[in-house]
Amino acid sequence: MGKTTKQLQPGTEEQILNAARRVFTRKGFAAARMEDIAQEAGINRALLHYYFRSKDKMFDMVFKENMGKFFQGFITALQGKESFEEKIKRLISGELDTLIQNQDLPLFIVNEIAHNPEKLIGNMQHSHIGDFRKEFEKLVKAEIRKGNIKKVDPRQLMMNLLAMSVWPFIAKPLLMAIMDLDQKTFEKMMIQRKEIIADSILLSIKK
Structure with a gap:
């Protein structure tokens, strides 16, 4: 031993x-x-x-801890008295902060989607993902009813938001090689993406 x-x-x-x-x-x-x-x-x-x-217990704890922290932060960002625009900006900022602090998390999830989807889906049912989706859809539908934004499927909007934030971390090795980036520059660009993504999302639904 x-x-x-x-x-x-x-x-x-x-x-x-x-x-x-x-x-x-x-x-x-x-x-x-x-x-x-x-x-x-x-x-x-x-x-x-x-x-x-067991390895199963360890995996479950790793997943629930990370995904719980990730999506619970999203829910918090959508609550409060701020405007819809401010909530979206805060959501994106919090998402990117979490990803910068946990840069292997997206790849961890993608690997399990490819190799162990049943276990991943089972764990997701016990995270805050469903709560976040409901809160996000409620917020978007309320803005549509008020006539503040275009009619849009909240699910499509959520996919756009997540994809624009998460994809650079999944493709990080490729992006760093193609763009000749070091770690510090990559993280600086991810911080800059907070404003870029927020502007893109809000512009896409502006009436």
């Missing part, structure tokens, strides 16, 4: 979950092994099993 290779801290569980997400992102759920995750976290397998009895 291997020795623990890193000093354990109070945040050991979070350390393990972060390592698990990196391994799941690289290898996918099916190919990832507990041994890989222990090595990535810098701990031995005995300690890993003390915190998490």
Whole structure:
């Protein structure tokens, strides 16, 4: 049995979950092994099993923690007394901030869509995705009724918003190579996209 290779801290569980997400992102759920995750976290397998009895449990926690944080922030952005325009801007800003802080999250999701869709869909049913969709649709339909924006399918608008934000992170290695970007420049461009995406979305539904 291997020795623990890193000093354990109070945040050991979070350390393990972060390592698990990196391994799941690289290898996918099916190919990832507990041994890989222990090595990535810098701990031995005995300690890993003390915190998490199975790979399934670990994956569920990684997914729910990240997706819950992601979509709960979206719901918060849509609430309050601000104008529709300000809510959309805040939603996009929060989404990109979360993606910048968790740049492997989109690829993690895409990998599981390709290799383990049933498990992913099952976990999504327990996240805040449905709540966000309902809140977003309610907001858009209210603006349509008031005559403030064009008649638009809220689902199409949500797809546009998510695609414009998430796609650069999925294609990050390709974009960095084609555009000769370093990490700092990539992140600066993602911050600039807050305004670019908001302007594009709002212009597309302006009456």
